[in-house]
Amino acid sequence: MNKDIYRREGKKPDWDEYFMGVAHAVRQRADCTRRQVGAILVKDKRIIATGYNGTPRGTKNCSEGGCDRCNGSEETYPRGMHLDKCVCSHAEENVIVQAALHGVSTKDATMYTTNSPCTTCAKMIINAGIKKIIIEGDYPDELGAKLLKEALIEIIKFGDKNA
Secondary structure, three states: OOOOOOOEOOEOOOHHHHHHHHHHHHHOOOOOOOOOOEEEEEEOOEEEEEEEOEOOOOOOOHHHOOOHHHHOOOOOOOOOOOHHHOOOEOHHHHHHHHHHHOOOOOOOOEEEEOOOOOHHHHHHHHHOOOOEEEEOOOOOOHHHHHHHHHOOOEEEEOOOOOO
């Protein structure tokens, strides 16, 4: 990745560019063989937690054969399907869990994520009291997006000129 990807014409990146750049750096820790996602939580322009997708702490990583779904074929396990067969935790889940592990409140935080959340992560985001999500990529899960909108979570597509 070009280290200046979020730098505009030699100017200092704005806060969204800066935080999304950090989410991309966090994503590099992901060991999932299917998709690498990074997420961070921010309050008052301060990063309070980071998370990336992969197998639970202390278990075999995907690249070591830890997840049958991630190591299976696209035909057997199409993207976005059979998530109940996956042992990986999603980045959005992990960032919330890391905040909880360290006793940091997620209430009214903003999440930056390199992918849009699935239904399970959307429910966690709602119940964690996160108020805003800046999303860069897409994920094939309409129910997750519907729940976030119904719960009045502000969703901004990163790079959207209307943001």
